[in-house]
Amino acid sequence: MVYNESSSIVKNLKEIAYDMKLLLVEDDSDLRVQLKIFLGRFFGCIHTAENGIEALKMYKEESYDLVLTDLTMPLMGGLELAEKIRMQNSEQNILILSGHSESDKLITLINLGIDGFLLKPVDLSRVLTQLNKSAQAIYDHKMFDYFSTTLEETNQELRKSNAELHKALAEIKRMKQSEPLNMPHEQLSGRELNDDEKMMLYTRSEKMSAAEFHSVHPFELDKTNEDLEILEDNFNVLLVSAERNINQETLSVLSRIVHSYAKELEMIPQFSALSYGIQQLATTFDSIEDVSKIPSIMPMLTSLFDNLEQWRRGIFFYRNVEDIHYMDNSLISDALSLQGMLSNQHHTSSDSDIELF
The missing domain is CATH 3.40.50.2300 (Response regulator)
Structure with missing residues:
Protein backbone atom coordinates (compact mmCIF):
# COMPACT_ATOMS: atom_id res chain seq x y z
CA MET A 1 0.00 0.00 0.00
CA ASP A 140 0.54 10.67 27.41
CA HIS A 141 -0.31 13.31 30.02
CA LYS A 142 -3.52 11.47 30.94
CA MET A 143 -1.69 8.18 31.26
CA PHE A 144 0.99 9.75 33.47
CA ASP A 145 -1.65 11.24 35.76
CA TYR A 146 -3.58 7.98 35.85
CA PHE A 147 -0.63 5.79 36.77
CA SER A 148 0.66 8.30 39.29
CA THR A 149 -2.75 8.52 40.98
CA THR A 150 -3.46 4.79 41.07
CA LEU A 151 0.00 3.45 41.93
CA GLU A 152 -0.48 3.43 45.69
CA GLU A 153 -4.03 2.04 45.36
CA THR A 154 -2.67 -0.77 43.18
CA ASN A 155 0.00 -1.63 45.74
CA GLN A 156 -2.60 -1.81 48.46
CA GLU A 157 -4.81 -4.05 46.36
CA LEU A 158 -1.86 -6.33 45.56
CA ARG A 159 -1.06 -6.75 49.21
CA LYS A 160 -4.69 -7.58 49.94
CA SER A 161 -4.90 -9.96 46.98
CA ASN A 162 -1.74 -11.81 48.03
CA ALA A 163 -3.23 -12.51 51.42
CA GLU A 164 -6.48 -13.77 49.86
CA LEU A 165 -4.56 -15.86 47.32
CA HIS A 166 -2.58 -17.67 49.99
CA LYS A 167 -5.80 -18.42 51.79
CA ALA A 168 -7.50 -19.69 48.61
CA LEU A 169 -4.53 -21.89 47.64
CA ALA A 170 -4.58 -23.49 51.04
CA GLU A 171 -8.30 -24.24 50.65
CA ILE A 172 -7.81 -25.70 47.13
CA LYS A 173 -5.02 -27.93 48.39
CA ARG A 174 -7.24 -29.19 51.19
CA MET A 175 -10.12 -29.91 48.76
CA LYS A 176 -7.89 -31.79 46.27
CA GLN A 177 -6.62 -34.05 48.99
CA SER A 178 -10.21 -35.11 49.76
CA GLU A 179 -11.50 -35.14 46.10
CA PRO A 180 -13.06 -38.47 44.87
CA LEU A 181 -11.34 -40.15 41.92
CA ASN A 182 -14.47 -40.86 39.81
CA MET A 183 -16.11 -37.53 39.05
CA PRO A 184 -18.24 -36.54 36.04
CA HIS A 185 -16.30 -34.97 33.13
CA GLU A 186 -17.74 -31.49 33.65
CA GLN A 187 -16.62 -31.57 37.31
CA LEU A 188 -13.00 -32.52 36.63
CA SER A 189 -10.69 -30.26 38.63
CA GLY A 190 -7.35 -28.97 37.42
CA ARG A 191 -7.65 -30.12 33.77
CA GLU A 192 -8.10 -27.82 30.76
CA LEU A 193 -10.22 -28.96 27.81
CA ASN A 194 -8.16 -29.58 24.68
CA ASP A 195 -8.90 -27.82 21.37
CA ASP A 196 -10.97 -30.69 19.94
CA GLU A 197 -13.17 -30.76 23.05
CA LYS A 198 -13.63 -26.98 22.90
CA MET A 199 -14.65 -27.16 19.24
CA MET A 200 -17.11 -29.94 20.07
CA LEU A 201 -18.64 -27.67 22.68
CA TYR A 202 -18.98 -24.99 20.00
CA THR A 203 -20.67 -27.27 17.49
CA ARG A 204 -23.20 -28.31 20.11
CA SER A 205 -24.14 -24.71 20.87
CA GLU A 206 -26.05 -22.16 18.79
CA LYS A 207 -24.11 -19.34 20.39
CA MET A 208 -20.44 -18.87 21.17
CA SER A 209 -18.89 -16.00 23.08
CA ALA A 210 -15.81 -14.22 21.83
CA ALA A 211 -13.84 -15.47 24.84
CA GLU A 212 -14.73 -19.09 24.02
CA PHE A 213 -13.97 -18.47 20.36
CA HIS A 214 -10.46 -17.26 21.17
CA SER A 215 -9.80 -20.14 23.53
CA VAL A 216 -10.09 -22.54 20.55
CA HIS A 217 -7.49 -20.92 18.27
CA PRO A 218 -6.10 -17.69 19.79
CA PHE A 219 -2.97 -17.23 17.67
CA GLU A 220 -4.73 -17.38 14.29
CA LEU A 221 -7.36 -14.89 15.47
CA ASP A 222 -4.75 -12.41 16.72
CA LYS A 223 -3.20 -12.38 13.25
CA THR A 224 -6.65 -11.98 11.65
CA ASN A 225 -7.39 -9.02 13.93
CA GLU A 226 -4.18 -7.28 12.87
CA ASP A 227 -4.82 -7.86 9.16
CA LEU A 228 -8.45 -6.66 9.34
CA GLU A 229 -7.42 -3.56 11.28
CA ILE A 230 -4.83 -2.67 8.62
CA LEU A 231 -7.52 -2.97 5.91
CA GLU A 232 -9.87 -0.70 7.90
CA ASP A 233 -7.08 1.86 8.30
CA ASN A 234 -6.33 1.68 4.57
CA PHE A 235 -9.99 2.40 3.86
CA ASN A 236 -9.91 5.47 6.15
CA VAL A 237 -6.75 6.70 4.42
CA LEU A 238 -8.50 6.21 1.08
CA LEU A 239 -11.34 8.46 2.29
CA VAL A 240 -8.87 11.24 3.06
CA SER A 241 -6.92 10.90 -0.18
CA ALA A 242 -10.12 10.83 -2.27
CA GLU A 243 -11.68 13.88 -0.63
CA ARG A 244 -11.59 15.93 -3.83
CA ASN A 245 -11.12 13.32 -6.51
CA ILE A 246 -12.22 9.75 -7.10
CA ASN A 247 -10.57 8.16 -10.14
CA GLN A 248 -10.01 4.70 -11.56
CA GLU A 249 -7.03 4.10 -9.27
CA THR A 250 -9.22 4.94 -6.27
CA LEU A 251 -11.78 2.38 -7.42
CA SER A 252 -9.04 -0.22 -7.92
CA VAL A 253 -7.66 0.32 -4.40
CA LEU A 254 -11.17 0.20 -2.95
CA SER A 255 -11.88 -3.08 -4.72
CA ARG A 256 -8.65 -4.62 -3.38
CA ILE A 257 -9.48 -3.57 0.17
CA VAL A 258 -12.97 -5.14 0.07
CA HIS A 259 -11.66 -8.31 -1.65
CA SER A 260 -8.92 -8.65 0.98
CA TYR A 261 -11.39 -8.19 3.83
CA ALA A 262 -13.58 -10.97 2.46
CA LYS A 263 -10.52 -13.20 1.93
CA GLU A 264 -9.45 -12.79 5.57
CA LEU A 265 -12.91 -13.82 6.80
CA GLU A 266 -13.01 -16.74 4.37
CA MET A 267 -10.23 -18.38 6.39
CA ILE A 268 -12.58 -18.66 9.41
CA PRO A 269 -15.40 -21.20 8.82
CA GLN A 270 -17.67 -19.53 11.39
CA PHE A 271 -17.83 -16.40 9.22
CA SER A 272 -18.27 -17.99 5.80
CA ALA A 273 -21.68 -16.34 5.27
CA LEU A 274 -20.32 -12.90 6.14
CA SER A 275 -17.30 -13.49 3.90
CA TYR A 276 -19.60 -14.43 1.03
CA GLY A 277 -21.68 -11.26 1.42
CA ILE A 278 -18.62 -9.00 1.37
CA GLN A 279 -17.09 -10.96 -1.52
CA GLN A 280 -20.25 -10.35 -3.57
CA LEU A 281 -19.86 -6.62 -2.96
CA ALA A 282 -16.18 -6.76 -3.98
CA THR A 283 -17.07 -8.57 -7.21
CA THR A 284 -19.57 -5.84 -8.04
CA PHE A 285 -16.85 -3.20 -7.62
CA ASP A 286 -14.78 -5.08 -10.23
CA SER A 287 -17.54 -4.63 -12.82
CA ILE A 288 -17.83 -0.85 -12.40
CA GLU A 289 -16.42 1.17 -15.27
CA ASP A 290 -17.91 4.60 -14.47
CA VAL A 291 -16.32 5.99 -11.29
CA SER A 292 -18.99 8.71 -11.07
CA LYS A 293 -21.23 6.08 -9.45
CA ILE A 294 -18.97 5.78 -6.40
CA PRO A 295 -19.64 9.08 -4.52
CA SER A 296 -23.36 8.29 -4.11
CA ILE A 297 -22.62 5.04 -2.24
CA MET A 298 -19.67 6.34 -0.18
CA PRO A 299 -21.76 7.20 2.92
CA MET A 300 -23.19 3.66 3.03
CA LEU A 301 -19.78 2.12 2.36
CA THR A 302 -18.24 4.23 5.15
CA SER A 303 -21.04 3.09 7.49
CA LEU A 304 -20.35 -0.54 6.54
CA PHE A 305 -16.66 -0.20 7.42
CA ASP A 306 -17.50 1.58 10.68
CA ASN A 307 -19.77 -1.35 11.59
CA LEU A 308 -17.12 -3.87 10.52
CA GLU A 309 -14.64 -2.13 12.82
CA GLN A 310 -17.12 -2.28 15.72
CA TRP A 311 -17.74 -5.98 14.96
CA ARG A 312 -13.98 -6.75 14.76
CA ARG A 313 -13.17 -4.95 18.01
CA GLY A 314 -15.92 -6.73 19.94
CA ILE A 315 -14.89 -10.20 18.75
CA PHE A 316 -11.16 -10.04 18.02
CA PHE A 317 -9.82 -7.20 20.19
CA TYR A 318 -11.95 -6.69 23.31
CA ARG A 319 -13.40 -10.23 23.12
CA ASN A 320 -16.39 -9.12 25.17
CA VAL A 321 -19.41 -10.09 23.04
CA GLU A 322 -21.68 -12.91 24.14
CA ASP A 323 -22.37 -14.14 20.60
CA ILE A 324 -19.81 -13.87 17.79
CA HIS A 325 -22.66 -13.84 15.24
CA TYR A 326 -24.55 -10.94 16.81
CA MET A 327 -23.85 -8.59 13.86
CA ASP A 328 -23.66 -11.09 10.98
CA ASN A 329 -27.14 -10.48 9.56
CA SER A 330 -26.82 -6.69 9.76
CA LEU A 331 -23.40 -6.63 8.06
CA ILE A 332 -24.48 -9.03 5.32
CA SER A 333 -27.60 -6.95 4.71
CA ASP A 334 -25.51 -3.75 4.43
CA ALA A 335 -23.09 -5.38 1.98
CA LEU A 336 -25.86 -6.80 -0.21
CA SER A 337 -27.76 -3.49 -0.14
CA LEU A 338 -24.65 -1.74 -1.45
CA GLN A 339 -24.28 -4.42 -4.11
CA GLY A 340 -27.88 -3.86 -5.14
CA MET A 341 -27.41 -0.09 -5.41
CA LEU A 342 -24.36 -0.51 -7.63
CA SER A 343 -26.10 -3.10 -9.77
CA ASN A 344 -29.12 -0.81 -10.26
CA GLN A 345 -26.76 1.93 -11.45
CA HIS A 346 -25.13 -0.37 -13.99
CA HIS A 347 -26.82 1.30 -16.97
CA THR A 348 -26.98 4.84 -15.56
CA SER A 349 -24.45 7.63 -15.10
CA SER A 350 -24.13 10.44 -12.54
CA ASP A 351 -22.96 14.01 -13.09
CA SER A 352 -22.87 14.93 -9.40
CA ASP A 353 -19.77 16.48 -7.88
CA ILE A 354 -17.42 14.06 -6.18
CA GLU A 355 -17.49 14.95 -2.52
CA LEU A 356 -17.21 12.84 0.62
CA PHE A 357 -18.51 15.33 3.14
Whole structure:
Protein backbone atom coordinates (compact mmCIF):
# COMPACT_ATOMS: atom_id res chain seq x y z
CA MET A 1 0.00 0.00 0.00
CA VAL A 2 1.22 3.51 -0.76
CA TYR A 3 -0.53 4.98 2.26
CA ASN A 4 1.63 3.40 4.99
CA GLU A 5 2.63 6.63 6.76
CA SER A 6 -0.86 8.13 6.72
CA SER A 7 -2.32 4.76 7.70
CA SER A 8 -0.12 4.66 10.78
CA ILE A 9 -1.25 8.16 11.79
CA VAL A 10 -4.92 7.31 11.25
CA LYS A 11 -4.60 4.11 13.26
CA ASN A 12 -2.86 5.82 16.19
CA LEU A 13 -5.25 8.78 16.24
CA LYS A 14 -8.31 6.53 16.28
CA GLU A 15 -6.89 4.53 19.18
CA ILE A 16 -5.91 7.45 21.44
CA ALA A 17 -8.58 10.08 20.66
CA TYR A 18 -11.77 8.01 20.69
CA ASP A 19 -12.69 9.17 24.23
CA MET A 20 -11.39 12.76 23.94
CA LYS A 21 -13.65 15.81 23.81
CA LEU A 22 -12.92 18.51 21.21
CA LEU A 23 -14.22 22.09 20.98
CA LEU A 24 -14.20 23.30 17.36
CA VAL A 25 -14.58 27.06 16.83
CA GLU A 26 -15.02 28.24 13.22
CA ASP A 27 -17.25 30.98 11.77
CA ASP A 28 -17.31 29.50 8.24
CA SER A 29 -20.34 27.19 8.48
CA ASP A 30 -19.33 24.97 5.52
CA LEU A 31 -15.81 24.43 6.83
CA ARG A 32 -17.15 23.89 10.35
CA VAL A 33 -19.49 21.13 9.18
CA GLN A 34 -16.79 19.49 7.04
CA LEU A 35 -14.26 19.53 9.88
CA LYS A 36 -16.77 18.15 12.36
CA ILE A 37 -17.59 15.21 10.08
CA PHE A 38 -13.94 14.53 9.36
CA LEU A 39 -12.78 14.85 12.99
CA GLY A 40 -15.75 12.77 14.15
CA ARG A 41 -13.98 9.71 12.76
CA PHE A 42 -11.36 10.11 15.48
CA PHE A 43 -12.74 12.09 18.44
CA GLY A 44 -15.54 10.64 20.52
CA CYS A 45 -17.22 13.99 21.24
CA ILE A 46 -17.09 17.23 19.25
CA HIS A 47 -18.84 20.47 20.21
CA THR A 48 -18.88 23.40 17.77
CA ALA A 49 -19.15 27.17 18.10
CA GLU A 50 -19.18 29.90 15.45
CA ASN A 51 -17.33 32.60 17.41
CA GLY A 52 -15.21 33.15 20.51
CA ILE A 53 -18.05 34.41 22.72
CA GLU A 54 -20.14 31.29 22.11
CA ALA A 55 -17.09 29.07 22.57
CA LEU A 56 -16.06 30.75 25.84
CA LYS A 57 -19.55 30.22 27.26
CA MET A 58 -19.38 26.53 26.34
CA TYR A 59 -15.87 26.26 27.78
CA LYS A 60 -17.04 27.61 31.15
CA GLU A 61 -19.74 24.93 31.29
CA GLU A 62 -17.70 21.92 30.13
CA SER A 63 -14.11 20.69 30.04
CA TYR A 64 -12.37 19.84 26.77
CA ASP A 65 -9.23 17.89 25.97
CA LEU A 66 -8.50 20.02 22.91
CA VAL A 67 -9.65 23.37 21.53
CA LEU A 68 -9.33 23.96 17.77
CA THR A 69 -10.19 27.57 16.90
CA ASP A 70 -10.09 29.85 13.89
CA LEU A 71 -8.05 33.01 14.39
CA THR A 72 -10.28 35.60 12.69
CA MET A 73 -13.96 35.54 13.72
CA PRO A 74 -16.71 38.08 14.44
CA LEU A 75 -17.48 39.22 18.02
CA MET A 76 -14.42 37.48 19.49
CA GLY A 77 -11.48 36.06 17.52
CA GLY A 78 -9.22 33.14 18.31
CA LEU A 79 -6.47 35.25 19.89
CA GLU A 80 -8.76 36.75 22.54
CA LEU A 81 -10.45 33.38 23.07
CA ALA A 82 -7.07 31.71 23.65
CA GLU A 83 -6.07 34.41 26.14
CA LYS A 84 -9.29 34.00 28.14
CA ILE A 85 -9.04 30.21 28.10
CA ARG A 86 -5.43 30.41 29.30
CA MET A 87 -6.64 32.57 32.23
CA GLN A 88 -9.01 29.77 33.24
CA ASN A 89 -6.73 26.84 32.48
CA SER A 90 -3.06 27.43 31.73
CA GLU A 91 -2.65 23.76 30.71
CA GLN A 92 -5.39 23.69 28.07
CA ASN A 93 -4.28 22.28 24.70
CA ILE A 94 -5.14 24.77 21.94
CA LEU A 95 -4.65 24.56 18.16
CA ILE A 96 -5.08 27.61 15.91
CA LEU A 97 -6.51 27.74 12.38
CA SER A 98 -5.05 30.75 10.58
CA GLY A 99 -4.43 32.20 7.13
CA HIS A 100 -1.00 33.19 5.83
CA SER A 101 -2.00 36.87 6.10
CA GLU A 102 -2.41 36.60 9.87
CA SER A 103 1.25 35.98 10.70
CA ASP A 104 1.43 39.23 12.68
CA LYS A 105 -0.57 37.56 15.47
CA LEU A 106 1.49 34.38 15.64
CA ILE A 107 4.18 35.78 17.98
CA THR A 108 1.50 36.65 20.54
CA LEU A 109 0.01 33.17 20.20
CA ILE A 110 3.42 31.53 20.59
CA ASN A 111 3.95 33.53 23.79
CA LEU A 112 0.61 32.20 25.01
CA GLY A 113 1.96 28.67 24.60
CA ILE A 114 -0.31 27.59 21.75
CA ASP A 115 0.27 23.92 20.95
CA GLY A 116 0.17 24.16 17.16
CA PHE A 117 -0.99 25.96 14.03
CA LEU A 118 -2.97 24.83 11.00
CA LEU A 119 -2.90 27.03 7.90
CA LYS A 120 -5.81 27.75 5.59
CA PRO A 121 -6.79 26.49 3.12
CA VAL A 122 -7.02 23.33 5.18
CA ASP A 123 -4.84 20.41 4.09
CA LEU A 124 -6.37 17.31 5.69
CA SER A 125 -3.11 15.34 5.65
CA ARG A 126 -1.42 18.12 7.65
CA VAL A 127 -4.44 18.34 9.92
CA LEU A 128 -4.06 14.61 10.64
CA THR A 129 -0.35 15.00 11.44
CA GLN A 130 -0.88 17.93 13.83
CA LEU A 131 -3.91 16.37 15.50
CA ASN A 132 -2.01 13.13 16.03
CA LYS A 133 0.85 15.05 17.64
CA SER A 134 -1.48 17.00 19.95
CA ALA A 135 -3.67 14.00 20.81
CA GLN A 136 -0.57 11.93 21.63
CA ALA A 137 0.65 14.62 24.05
CA ILE A 138 -2.80 14.74 25.70
CA TYR A 139 -2.96 10.95 25.90
CA ASP A 140 0.54 10.67 27.41
CA HIS A 141 -0.31 13.31 30.02
CA LYS A 142 -3.52 11.47 30.94
CA MET A 143 -1.69 8.18 31.26
CA PHE A 144 0.99 9.75 33.47
CA ASP A 145 -1.65 11.24 35.76
CA TYR A 146 -3.58 7.98 35.85
CA PHE A 147 -0.63 5.79 36.77
CA SER A 148 0.66 8.30 39.29
CA THR A 149 -2.75 8.52 40.98
CA THR A 150 -3.46 4.79 41.07
CA LEU A 151 0.00 3.45 41.93
CA GLU A 152 -0.48 3.43 45.69
CA GLU A 153 -4.03 2.04 45.36
CA THR A 154 -2.67 -0.77 43.18
CA ASN A 155 0.00 -1.63 45.74
CA GLN A 156 -2.60 -1.81 48.46
CA GLU A 157 -4.81 -4.05 46.36
CA LEU A 158 -1.86 -6.33 45.56
CA ARG A 159 -1.06 -6.75 49.21
CA LYS A 160 -4.69 -7.58 49.94
CA SER A 161 -4.90 -9.96 46.98
CA ASN A 162 -1.74 -11.81 48.03
CA ALA A 163 -3.23 -12.51 51.42
CA GLU A 164 -6.48 -13.77 49.86
CA LEU A 165 -4.56 -15.86 47.32
CA HIS A 166 -2.58 -17.67 49.99
CA LYS A 167 -5.80 -18.42 51.79
CA ALA A 168 -7.50 -19.69 48.61
CA LEU A 169 -4.53 -21.89 47.64
CA ALA A 170 -4.58 -23.49 51.04
CA GLU A 171 -8.30 -24.24 50.65
CA ILE A 172 -7.81 -25.70 47.13
CA LYS A 173 -5.02 -27.93 48.39
CA ARG A 174 -7.24 -29.19 51.19
CA MET A 175 -10.12 -29.91 48.76
CA LYS A 176 -7.89 -31.79 46.27
CA GLN A 177 -6.62 -34.05 48.99
CA SER A 178 -10.21 -35.11 49.76
CA GLU A 179 -11.50 -35.14 46.10
CA PRO A 180 -13.06 -38.47 44.87
CA LEU A 181 -11.34 -40.15 41.92
CA ASN A 182 -14.47 -40.86 39.81
CA MET A 183 -16.11 -37.53 39.05
CA PRO A 184 -18.24 -36.54 36.04
CA HIS A 185 -16.30 -34.97 33.13
CA GLU A 186 -17.74 -31.49 33.65
CA GLN A 187 -16.62 -31.57 37.31
CA LEU A 188 -13.00 -32.52 36.63
CA SER A 189 -10.69 -30.26 38.63
CA GLY A 190 -7.35 -28.97 37.42
CA ARG A 191 -7.65 -30.12 33.77
CA GLU A 192 -8.10 -27.82 30.76
CA LEU A 193 -10.22 -28.96 27.81
CA ASN A 194 -8.16 -29.58 24.68
CA ASP A 195 -8.90 -27.82 21.37
CA ASP A 196 -10.97 -30.69 19.94
CA GLU A 197 -13.17 -30.76 23.05
CA LYS A 198 -13.63 -26.98 22.90
CA MET A 199 -14.65 -27.16 19.24
CA MET A 200 -17.11 -29.94 20.07
CA LEU A 201 -18.64 -27.67 22.68
CA TYR A 202 -18.98 -24.99 20.00
CA THR A 203 -20.67 -27.27 17.49
CA ARG A 204 -23.20 -28.31 20.11
CA SER A 205 -24.14 -24.71 20.87
CA GLU A 206 -26.05 -22.16 18.79
CA LYS A 207 -24.11 -19.34 20.39
CA MET A 208 -20.44 -18.87 21.17
CA SER A 209 -18.89 -16.00 23.08
CA ALA A 210 -15.81 -14.22 21.83
CA ALA A 211 -13.84 -15.47 24.84
CA GLU A 212 -14.73 -19.09 24.02
CA PHE A 213 -13.97 -18.47 20.36
CA HIS A 214 -10.46 -17.26 21.17
CA SER A 215 -9.80 -20.14 23.53
CA VAL A 216 -10.09 -22.54 20.55
CA HIS A 217 -7.49 -20.92 18.27
CA PRO A 218 -6.10 -17.69 19.79
CA PHE A 219 -2.97 -17.23 17.67
CA GLU A 220 -4.73 -17.38 14.29
CA LEU A 221 -7.36 -14.89 15.47
CA ASP A 222 -4.75 -12.41 16.72
CA LYS A 223 -3.20 -12.38 13.25
CA THR A 224 -6.65 -11.98 11.65
CA ASN A 225 -7.39 -9.02 13.93
CA GLU A 226 -4.18 -7.28 12.87
CA ASP A 227 -4.82 -7.86 9.16
CA LEU A 228 -8.45 -6.66 9.34
CA GLU A 229 -7.42 -3.56 11.28
CA ILE A 230 -4.83 -2.67 8.62
CA LEU A 231 -7.52 -2.97 5.91
CA GLU A 232 -9.87 -0.70 7.90
CA ASP A 233 -7.08 1.86 8.30
CA ASN A 234 -6.33 1.68 4.57
CA PHE A 235 -9.99 2.40 3.86
CA ASN A 236 -9.91 5.47 6.15
CA VAL A 237 -6.75 6.70 4.42
CA LEU A 238 -8.50 6.21 1.08
CA LEU A 239 -11.34 8.46 2.29
CA VAL A 240 -8.87 11.24 3.06
CA SER A 241 -6.92 10.90 -0.18
CA ALA A 242 -10.12 10.83 -2.27
CA GLU A 243 -11.68 13.88 -0.63
CA ARG A 244 -11.59 15.93 -3.83
CA ASN A 245 -11.12 13.32 -6.51
CA ILE A 246 -12.22 9.75 -7.10
CA ASN A 247 -10.57 8.16 -10.14
CA GLN A 248 -10.01 4.70 -11.56
CA GLU A 249 -7.03 4.10 -9.27
CA THR A 250 -9.22 4.94 -6.27
CA LEU A 251 -11.78 2.38 -7.42
CA SER A 252 -9.04 -0.22 -7.92
CA VAL A 253 -7.66 0.32 -4.40
CA LEU A 254 -11.17 0.20 -2.95
CA SER A 255 -11.88 -3.08 -4.72
CA ARG A 256 -8.65 -4.62 -3.38
CA ILE A 257 -9.48 -3.57 0.17
CA VAL A 258 -12.97 -5.14 0.07
CA HIS A 259 -11.66 -8.31 -1.65
CA SER A 260 -8.92 -8.65 0.98
CA TYR A 261 -11.39 -8.19 3.83
CA ALA A 262 -13.58 -10.97 2.46
CA LYS A 263 -10.52 -13.20 1.93
CA GLU A 264 -9.45 -12.79 5.57
CA LEU A 265 -12.91 -13.82 6.80
CA GLU A 266 -13.01 -16.74 4.37
CA MET A 267 -10.23 -18.38 6.39
CA ILE A 268 -12.58 -18.66 9.41
CA PRO A 269 -15.40 -21.20 8.82
CA GLN A 270 -17.67 -19.53 11.39
CA PHE A 271 -17.83 -16.40 9.22
CA SER A 272 -18.27 -17.99 5.80
CA ALA A 273 -21.68 -16.34 5.27
CA LEU A 274 -20.32 -12.90 6.14
CA SER A 275 -17.30 -13.49 3.90
CA TYR A 276 -19.60 -14.43 1.03
CA GLY A 277 -21.68 -11.26 1.42
CA ILE A 278 -18.62 -9.00 1.37
CA GLN A 279 -17.09 -10.96 -1.52
CA GLN A 280 -20.25 -10.35 -3.57
CA LEU A 281 -19.86 -6.62 -2.96
CA ALA A 282 -16.18 -6.76 -3.98
CA THR A 283 -17.07 -8.57 -7.21
CA THR A 284 -19.57 -5.84 -8.04
CA PHE A 285 -16.85 -3.20 -7.62
CA ASP A 286 -14.78 -5.08 -10.23
CA SER A 287 -17.54 -4.63 -12.82
CA ILE A 288 -17.83 -0.85 -12.40
CA GLU A 289 -16.42 1.17 -15.27
CA ASP A 290 -17.91 4.60 -14.47
CA VAL A 291 -16.32 5.99 -11.29
CA SER A 292 -18.99 8.71 -11.07
CA LYS A 293 -21.23 6.08 -9.45
CA ILE A 294 -18.97 5.78 -6.40
CA PRO A 295 -19.64 9.08 -4.52
CA SER A 296 -23.36 8.29 -4.11
CA ILE A 297 -22.62 5.04 -2.24
CA MET A 298 -19.67 6.34 -0.18
CA PRO A 299 -21.76 7.20 2.92
CA MET A 300 -23.19 3.66 3.03
CA LEU A 301 -19.78 2.12 2.36
CA THR A 302 -18.24 4.23 5.15
CA SER A 303 -21.04 3.09 7.49
CA LEU A 304 -20.35 -0.54 6.54
CA PHE A 305 -16.66 -0.20 7.42
CA ASP A 306 -17.50 1.58 10.68
CA ASN A 307 -19.77 -1.35 11.59
CA LEU A 308 -17.12 -3.87 10.52
CA GLU A 309 -14.64 -2.13 12.82
CA GLN A 310 -17.12 -2.28 15.72
CA TRP A 311 -17.74 -5.98 14.96
CA ARG A 312 -13.98 -6.75 14.76
CA ARG A 313 -13.17 -4.95 18.01
CA GLY A 314 -15.92 -6.73 19.94
CA ILE A 315 -14.89 -10.20 18.75
CA PHE A 316 -11.16 -10.04 18.02
CA PHE A 317 -9.82 -7.20 20.19
CA TYR A 318 -11.95 -6.69 23.31
CA ARG A 319 -13.40 -10.23 23.12
CA ASN A 320 -16.39 -9.12 25.17
CA VAL A 321 -19.41 -10.09 23.04
CA GLU A 322 -21.68 -12.91 24.14
CA ASP A 323 -22.37 -14.14 20.60
CA ILE A 324 -19.81 -13.87 17.79
CA HIS A 325 -22.66 -13.84 15.24
CA TYR A 326 -24.55 -10.94 16.81
CA MET A 327 -23.85 -8.59 13.86
CA ASP A 328 -23.66 -11.09 10.98
CA ASN A 329 -27.14 -10.48 9.56
CA SER A 330 -26.82 -6.69 9.76
CA LEU A 331 -23.40 -6.63 8.06
CA ILE A 332 -24.48 -9.03 5.32
CA SER A 333 -27.60 -6.95 4.71
CA ASP A 334 -25.51 -3.75 4.43
CA ALA A 335 -23.09 -5.38 1.98
CA LEU A 336 -25.86 -6.80 -0.21
CA SER A 337 -27.76 -3.49 -0.14
CA LEU A 338 -24.65 -1.74 -1.45
CA GLN A 339 -24.28 -4.42 -4.11
CA GLY A 340 -27.88 -3.86 -5.14
CA MET A 341 -27.41 -0.09 -5.41
CA LEU A 342 -24.36 -0.51 -7.63
CA SER A 343 -26.10 -3.10 -9.77
CA ASN A 344 -29.12 -0.81 -10.26
CA GLN A 345 -26.76 1.93 -11.45
CA HIS A 346 -25.13 -0.37 -13.99
CA HIS A 347 -26.82 1.30 -16.97
CA THR A 348 -26.98 4.84 -15.56
CA SER A 349 -24.45 7.63 -15.10
CA SER A 350 -24.13 10.44 -12.54
CA ASP A 351 -22.96 14.01 -13.09
CA SER A 352 -22.87 14.93 -9.40
CA ASP A 353 -19.77 16.48 -7.88
CA ILE A 354 -17.42 14.06 -6.18
CA GLU A 355 -17.49 14.95 -2.52
CA LEU A 356 -17.21 12.84 0.62
CA PHE A 357 -18.51 15.33 3.14
